[in-house]
Amino acid sequence: xxxxxxxxxxxxxxxxxxxxxxxxxxxxxxxxxxxxxxxxxxxxxxxxxxxxxxxxxxxxxxxxxxxxxxxxxxxxxxxxxxxxxxxxxxxxxxxxxxxxxxxxxxxxxxxxxxxxxxxxxxxxxxxx
Numbered sequence: 001x002x003x004x005x006x007x008x009x010x011x012x013x014x015x016x017x018x019x020x021x022x023x024x025x026x027x028x029x030x031x032x033x034x035x036x037x038x039x040x041x042x043x044x045x046x047x048x049x050x051x052x053x054x055x056x057x058x059x060x061x062x063x064x065x066x067x068x069x070x071x072x073x074x075x076x077x078x079x080x081x082x083x084x085x086x087x088x089x090x091x092x093x094x095x096x097x098x099x100x101x102x103x104x105x106x107x108x109x110x111x112x113x114x115x116x117x118x119x120x121x122x123x124x125x126x127x128x
Contacts, residue, residue: 027120030116030117030120031117031120031121031123031124032121033114033117033120033121034114034116034117034118034119034120034121034122035048035049035121035124037110037114037117037118037121038063038118038121038122039052039055041108041110042063042118043055043056044056044057044105045057045060046060046061046062046063047062047063047064048062048063048121049063049064049125050064063122063125064125066122067122067123067125067126068125068126068127073122074119074123077115077118077119077122078115078116078119080115080118081110081115088103088104089103089104089105089107089108090107090108090110091107091108091109091110092109092110092111092112093109093110093111
């Protein structure tokens with residue numbers, strides 16, 4: 001099930017070739033988008049692929065460890081933005097931001113559809 005929040009999200013997915021009859025997980029374009037997003041945003045803390053083992057921080061699990069080590073990895077990737085510590089750094093384009101709120105780091109600004117793209121990329125890391 002896709003995590004779509006608006007009609008513009010559906011238009012974006014359609015524009016990159018994902019129709020209602022094709023599952024989002026199987027789309028190479030979506031997973032490539034997710035890989036780019038993961039390298040841009042998630043690599044601050046996580047090792048997101050084997051090409052860059054020196055990204056991330058040592059206290060944070062790699063994407064590969066999460067995907068291959070946890071049964072509920074899919075749910076975790078689809079809801080990461082609601083889980084600690086992500087809530088304090090993830091923002092969505094168009095959401096109101098409290099001007100009095102302070103940030104400990106530069107926030108990650110995502111589209112709601114980026115969640116599906118990041119999860120689609122993570123699925124490519126699943127070992128058989």
